[in-house]
Each structure stands twice: as C-alpha cells, then as structure tokens.
Amino acid sequence: MKFFVDTADLAEIRDLAQTGLLDGVTTNPSLIAKSGAKILDVIAEICSVVDGPVSAEVAATDYDTMLKEGRHLAKIAPNVTVKVPLTVDGLKTCKALSAEGTMVNVTLCFSASQAILAAKAGATFISPFVGRLDDIGQDGMGLIDEIVQIYNQYDAFTTEVLVASIRHPIHLVESAKMGAHVATLPPNVIRQLYNHPLTDKGLSGFLKDWAATGQSILDQ
Numbered sequence: 168m169k170f171f172v173d174t175a176d177l178a179e180i181r182d183l184a185q186t187g188l189l190d191g192v193t194t195n196p197s198l199i200a201k202s203g204a205k206i207l208d209v210i211a212e213i214c215s216v217v218d219g220p221v222s223a224e225v226a227a228t229d230y231d232t233m234l235k236e237g238r239h240l241a242k243i244a245p246n247v248t249v250k251v252p253l254t255v256d257g258l259k260t261c262k263a264l265s266a267e268g269t270m271v272n273v274t275l276c277f278s279a280s281q282a283i284l285a286a287k288a289g290a291t292f293i294s295p296f297v298g299r300l301d302d303i304g305q306d307g308m309g310l311i312d313e314i315v316q317i318y319n320q321y322d323a324f325t326t327e328v329l330v331a332s333i334r335h336p337i338h339l340v341e342s343a344k345m346g347a348h349v350a351t352l353p354p355n356v357i358r359q360l361y362n363h364p365l366t367d368k369g370l371s372g373f374l375k376d377w378a379a380t381g382q383s384i385l386d387q
Contacts, residue, residue, distance in 0.1 A: 168342070169219075170349075172351065173353050177213065188357070193272070214243060218246060220272075224274065237249040247270070249269055251272075253273050257273065261290050271292070282295065282317065292327050293314065298333060314328050335359070336359050
C-alpha cells in the first residue's frame with residue numbers, strides 16, 4: 168500500500184519524507200489556504216521534495232476553465248496529479264487530461280457508482296472520503312470494500328483506490344486489509360502509526376538495563 172500525506176505544510180512534508188515512507192502528497196484548496204502561499208509556488212516546492220504523485224486541485228467548476236487550470240497545474244512538474252471533483256464537468260476534464268497523459272485524481276467520491284464513472288473516465292486515482300461518510304452515520308469502510316471489489320472484476324479498470332478523509336489508524340489498517348492501493352493521511356495520523364505502549368515499555372526496559380552496564384557503544 169502506498170502512503171500519501173494530506174497536507175500543504177512543507178515542513179511536515181520534508182520531515183516525513185526523511186522516513187522513506189512517503190509515496191506522494193495530496194493537497195486541496197483548504198490546505199493551500201492554510202499555508203498562506205501561492206498555489207503554484209507550494210506545489211512546485213512539494214514536487215521538488217517528493218518524487219511521487221502530488222495532487223493539485225482545480226478551483227473552477229465548469230469544464231472549459233477546469234481543463235485550462237488542469238493543464239496549467241500539470242506544467243509545474245511531471246509528478247503533478249490534477250485533482251478534479253466528481254461532477255459531470257470534472258469527469259469530462261478527467262477524460263481530456265488523462266488522454267493527454269496527465270495523472271488525474273477524482274476527488275469527493277461518496278458512492279461506488281461514482282467510482283465506476285471515474286474509472287470509465289480514465290482516472291489515475293479515485294478518492295473516496297471515509298471519514299466524512301462516518302460523520303453522517305454511513306459506512307465509510309464499506310464503500311472502500313465495494314469499490315475495491317468492483318475494480319478487481321475488470322482488467323480494463325486501472326484506477327487506484329486512494330482512501331481519503333482518514334481519521335485514525337483503524338481506517339488505514341482496514342483499507343489495507345481490503346486491498347486499497349493508496350491511503351492519504353494527515354501528518355498526525357501517520358505519526359500515530361508508530362505508537363504502541365508495549366513498544367515504549369520495551370524500549371524503556373532495554374535502556375534501563377543498558378545503563379546499568381555502564382557501557383557506551385561509541386567508546387568501544
């Protein structure tokens with residue numbers, strides 16, 4: 168499973184990239200707004216830090232303008248993935264950009280039928296939002312299971328399931344068990360993956376025992 172980080176914070180991206188865990192980055196207009204910088208500058212800098220796909224979202228809602236914005240974003244770097252909403256105009260834009268060889272991430276997916284449309288339009292990634300479905304009492308993880316099952320039935324579907332709106336490590340683990348291709352996680356959730364009380368307890372015990380020997384590895 169590939170790990171993307173969902174942020175436009177360059178300090179966070181650089182720090183996490185050093186772990187070797189990052190396969191890509193996703194951003195959206197809200198995350199760009201929080202950064203306080205110009206979108207083209209932010210995306211260009213992220214692309215210089217991360218070799219994998221970097222999602223940059225269009226702001227328009229009509230086909231003609233979305234296509235223009237998508238082409239403009241795609242010029243930033245070869246690893247830019249243009250992000251479009253799952254609307255009729257978004258799917259038209261997806262089809263056009265995909266035909267030109269640009270990676271496309273179709274976002275704001277909330278049903279299996281929408282995911283089928285994105286695959287038919289040639290999307291590189293489909294982004295189902297599990298946390299937002301959970302928030303309204305629907306089964307976010309059930310949607311992931313449905314999409315993965317459907318995509319696996321058809322060799323012609325090459326779209327990867329990119330699980331978005333992940334709120335906690337359980338979302339990630341369940342997605343991996345279902346066979347989702349990618350998970351995009353906020354930085355704090357990625358860091359939660361490291362934590363386990365038994366790891367902390369074990370390390371504390373080892374360090375205590377080592378200190379009692381009075382030795383130093385570097386002095387030998």
